[in-house]
Amino acid sequence: MSTPAAQHAPGRAPNGGVAARAHGLTKTYGSGETAVIALDSVDVDIARGRFTAVMGPSGSGKSTLMHCLAGLDTVSAGQVWLGDTEITGLRERELTRLRRDRVGFMFQSFNLIPTLTAAENITLPMDIAGRKPDQPWLDQVIDTLGLRGRLTHRPAQLSGGQQQRVACARALASRPELIFADEPTGNLDSRAGLEVLGFLRGAVDDLGQTVVMVTHDPGAAAHSDLVLFLADGRIVDEMARPTAEAVLERMRVFPGGSPQAAGPDMVRARSGGDAVARED
């Protein structure tokens, strides 16, 4: 299977490598008349060694897509792979181990443990797993993120940007196959946000990591290689080599001049119900 996410440089995976894949991914919450279709038969390939951004109106399914790809949530139908491993159908215990060993997470609210130092927070997932960090790699991550002088600080002694850098180091520490970042700059001022985006970019370019980032911010999405646009639980568009201006311009085609106001009928009509490649 191949999808637009994997068909257009620079979002295309080197050597066709796919870090995560969804096929016919459907997620429904509730049942009967109150059922909500959060994801509607989504097909997507996440290119390995690339930075992919996911954008779309509030409620379009961005977080649900991320959670299903990361094995944080079960699917109602369809299949999800992490690398070559099909994760749909895995037992909770296997999923927990897979997330711990192969996926890194960053959240808007940093999710650091307040009583632990920065160093302890960074290695916590590996400590829980009983795994020894690869020290040269960890040193490289700590130095790249400029955290060397902050390792003994607790989160309350760090700025928001520094806390998110610790969360970034924690996500990178085990050299995961895939890092999911859910609005990682949402709680940061623009300077700290830019810094974190620069580090995520560097993690991809210099360290060969794979990053998927959910964002509402066209400026943040502009740091990615490829933007996937979600609306009404479907991937309705994509943009390679995005700029903030181009992303904003793209949004203007949605009713009301903003993707927040995009109507499902309109985006379905444009996409024919499937993800479409950008034609310009």
Ligand SMILES: Nc1ncnc2c1ncn2[C@@H]1O[C@H](COP(=O)(O)OP(=O)(O)OP(=O)(O)O)[C@@H](O)[C@H]1O
């Ligand atoms: N646990 C849940 N129970 C019921 N409905 C849910 C649940 N989680 C999400 N939904 C619904 O699924 C749809 C997609 O939600 P999701 O959080 O994935 O959207 P989103 O694009 O990430 O939104 P936002 O940008 O506001 O965070 C929404 O209609 C939402 O109300």
